[in-house]
Amino acid sequence: MAATTNVKSEEKGIDLKEVCDYKLAKDNELRFEVETGARVKLDLIDGSAELFGTELVRSRSYIFESGAKIAVFTWFGCSLRLTGKVEAAYVSKDTPMVIYLNTHAAIEQMRKVSEQKDTLGPRILVCGPQDVGKSTVGRLLINYAVRLGRKPTLIDLDVGQGGVSIPGTVGALTVERPADPVDGFDLKVPLVYHFGHTSPNGNIKLYEVLISRLADVFNAKCDFNKQVKHSGCIVNTCGWVKGQGYQCILHTAQSFEADVVLVLDSERLYNDLKRDLPDFVNVILQPKSPGVVERTREMRRDAREEKTKEYFYGPRKIYFPHAFDISFSEVQIFKIGAPALPDSCLPLGMEKEDTQTKLVPVAPGIDLVHHILSLSMAESLEENLVETNVAGFVVVTNVDPERQVFSVLSPAPRPLPRNYFLIMDLRFIDIHK
């Protein structure tokens, strides 16, 4: 969905008096966090450096927003300059980057073999508890692959943070260019599915259905695109690794026919997976970077809000969403999953799990306000709405039962390309100034 621009001055909000230069020896990393409410400019003055696998260039200043947690690594040494208010900026030589680079080299070897034999490319699952750097390692491995001319696919199952779209979704993105150091991967053409909750726990059955669906879609893409097939995929999972969360990891490994499972920082998970996955799956334990920042519940919630805001207002809030009314008769809204019933109340032959993927019509009412709605790509109800990808999202800002309309914010103008909405548990309160 496209939107209208309103570019602001790049250096607004940066405290230009706060300047600090850092000289990094080879294999060192500069880590910093941007202070709340501040913005920070990073310049590469000399040498070479990369940010989560993307090479920095000298001709550009990189501006990071409030709360960003950044690591700039150098293989050969460099000089960097930070301008603006940073929290805890320090240089460290304690990084697992060489281990990650070796992992990349081994994966690349698998790609070469798959090319020679025309077999499926490597399918890598990255898992581990919360805040061990799973998304960062995924981004690093994707960037390194792209820098070698590969077209790897990022499969993002982290419904809590939303790597390829907003939180509450899962999706796939075939990457052709390294991530922008500030804005991340180019998200113009991701394939996104509605989940609706910020934890798989919200609807386990649906989560598993969507994982299987993504695996099928990725396999289909591999069938007609050899470059995608040989480049393989990196599957980023969420940090829920116990009980049903663990079962979801097994289900994911099986659905994607994972060859390699990278377990970050959890010996217990590593041993469990080694025991439960077939022998041909290479389960590898790797350390987390000491730089990875642990996030509180509030920080996660703020990050989710920021991600959603970014969807409607663009990176650095350079766009404005469109606001318009939709009449009740124009669209149909559904929720996925009926309330759980005791077994004795279920119709004969129906399993409890079936209710979790049932479409339940939602009558538009005042309680829709602030909810995010996913616009399904389905053209008719004959299609399976649960397993159909979505075109985009709107947030409901008002409901007027008298006029029989509800107002939305949308990154794209009218008309809506489709008529079926799926409602999320997630809400977004628009307080953009």
Ligand SMILES: Nc1ncnc2c1ncn2[C@@H]1O[C@H](COP(=O)(O)OP(=O)(O)OP(=O)(O)O)[C@@H](O)[C@H]1O
């Ligand atoms: N080496 C590093 N130095 C400084 N910050 C880092 C480093 N690696 C990652 N981070 C930051 O730490 C935070 C958490 O990392 P990341 O999102 O990769 O963890 P995760 O395990 O995927 O988290 P989640 O459990 O939410 O899925 C991110 O803000 C990231 O930018």
